[in-house]
Amino acid sequence: xxxxxxxxxxxxxxxxxxxxxxxxxxxxxxxxxxxxxxxxxxxxxxxxxxxxxxxxxxxxxxxxxxxxxxxxxxxxxxxxxxxxxxxxxxxxxxxxxxxxxxxxxxxxxxxxxxxxxxxxxxxxxxxxxxxxxxxxxxxxxxxxxxxxxxxxxxxxxxxxxxxxxxxxxxxxxxxxxxxxxxxxxxxxxxxxxxxxxxxxxxxxxxxxxxxxxxxxxxxxxxxxxxxxxxxxxxxxxxxxxxxxxxxxxxxxxxxxxxxxxxxxxxxxxxxxxxxxxxxxxxxx
Amino acid sequence: xxxxxxxxxxxxxxxxxxxxxxxxxxxxxxxxxxxxxxxxxxxxxxxxxxxxxxxxxxxxxxxxxxxxxxxxxxxxxxxxxxxxxxxxxxxxxxxxxxxxxxxxxxxxxxxxxxxxxxxxxxxxxxxxxxxxxxxxxx
Numbered sequence: 001x002x003x004x005x006x007x008x009x010x011x012x013x014x015x016x017x018x019x020x021x022x023x024x025x026x027x028x029x030x031x032x033x034x035x036x037x038x039x040x041x042x043x044x045x046x047x048x049x050x051x052x053x054x055x056x057x058x059x060x061x062x063x064x065x066x067x068x069x070x071x072x073x074x075x076x077x078x079x080x081x082x083x084x085x086x087x088x089x090x091x092x093x094x095x096x097x098x099x100x101x102x103x104x105x106x107x108x109x110x111x112x113x114x115x116x117x118x119x120x121x122x123x124x125x126x127x128x129x130x131x132x133x134x135x136x137x138x139x140x141x142x143x144x145x146x147x148x149x150x151x152x153x154x155x156x157x158x159x160x161x162x163x164x165x166x167x168x169x170x171x172x173x174x175x176x177x178x179x180x181x182x183x184x185x186x187x188x189x190x191x192x193x194x195x196x197x198x199x200x201x202x203x204x205x206x207x208x209x210x211x212x213x214x215x216x217x218x219x220x221x222x223x224x225x226x227x228x229x230x231x232x233x234x235x236x237x238x239x240x241x242x243x244x245x246x247x248x249x250x251x252x253x254x255x256x257x258x259x260x261x262x263x264x265x266x267x268x269x270x271x272x273x274x275x276x277x278x279x280x281x282x283x284x
Numbered sequence: 285x286x287x288x289x290x291x292x293x294x295x296x297x298x299x300x301x302x303x304x305x306x307x308x309x310x311x312x313x314x315x316x317x318x319x320x321x322x323x324x325x326x327x328x329x330x331x332x333x334x335x336x337x338x339x340x341x342x343x344x345x346x347x348x349x350x351x352x353x354x355x356x357x358x359x360x361x362x363x364x365x366x367x368x369x370x371x372x373x374x375x376x377x378x379x380x381x382x383x384x385x386x387x388x389x390x391x392x393x394x395x396x397x398x399x400x401x402x403x404x405x406x407x408x409x410x411x412x413x414x415x416x417x418x419x420x421x422x
Binding site for chain 2: 139194204207
């Protein structure tokens with residue numbers, strides 16, 4: 001009974017893992033045994049998951065590889081499975097990083113290249129606005145997907161007033177298609193103008209869908225609404241001003257800067273870390 | 285990288301705000317801070333609370349870097365904003381009647397793992413195109 005239960009749990013767990021990290025499916029496909037062995041030796045989390053839940057059921061692997069699951073939607077999009085953070089790290093360590101050559105949909109197009117003045121502005125100010133970077137049709141597809149997902153309840157409401165999509169929905173092709181240069185997007189070229197041709201991992205693996213809901217009142221405070229945001233009311237959250245320096249998150253609040261190592265934690269877990277280790281410092 | 289799905293034509297509609305150029309300012313501050321070995325930029329003495337330190341409440345701001353007022357990044361649907369990952373930024377509150385929709389992507393350099401520990405000394409490390417433009421390379 002316990003073995004059966006573990007098998008059922010394992011199936012659910014692995015399905016969730018593969019949905020979140022489609023690149024891992026390939027690792028368990030036939031013929032990749034040596035890569036998998038390397039991964040198990042180098043990634044304690046993977047080894048721990050295999051020990052706790054057993055290896056993923058072959059039927060599940062076959063189902064996902066045959067594209068009958070949501071985890072394979074990226075494959076159906078025609079861009080293939082791009083290595084995620086774990087996969088990329090693994091391949092890098094093994095000297096097997098895929099060619100940096102951009103896939104066709106992320107091609108560099110000269111007519112969309114950033115000008116020298118734009119690059120200079122990015123250098124000096126650290127940001128750059130690109131007007132009409134994504135055609136209206138792609139924006140409407142993305143917005144339709146967002147609103148449809150909200151209507152179906154596939155949302156992440158962990159942040160007050162800033163609603164996001166659930167993790168799976170935030171990796172949908174409708175969103176990643178804003179990077180499709182074959183449909184007129186300037187984004188792949190703009191990114192490669194900054195990082196160098198073929199030097200960016202494109203298209204990205206997912207995105208944050210940030211829906212910022214209106215405050216209860218329309219009156220903008222005397223401080224212009226900035227102080228309220230920066231000082232952490234319930235609408236703007238505690239840590240509204242964040243930047244990353246030397247792999248250290250800086251949370252610049254109204255009164256101080258809290259520093260701690262990120263260790264690859266997400267922003268969500270980072271906020272929890274703040275609550276636990278305020279004023280702490282660790283080596284970056 | 286932010287991609288606007290909805291219009292953000294006026295300030296305080298939930299738009300992104302940035303401190304232009306402040307990543308350069310913070311780089312030095314962080315380097316000094318790391319060298320000092322201090323636990324935090326700002327200090328909270330015994331009996332003080334976050335609220336009591338807040339300048340709005342008449343408290344001292346501590347030694348937090350002064351980044352100057354932030355600037356609103358106003359966008360129309362389809363516009364994109366590219367930000368250096370170390371650029372200090374925040375989100376304005378939304379006093380408009382509309383929901384602000386935006387996509388944010390984190391773009392990775394193919395050599396991200398190699399760059400991991402070198403950020404403190406070189407903010408342009410992955411920006412090969414920017415460096416070439418600044419250095420005047422073809």
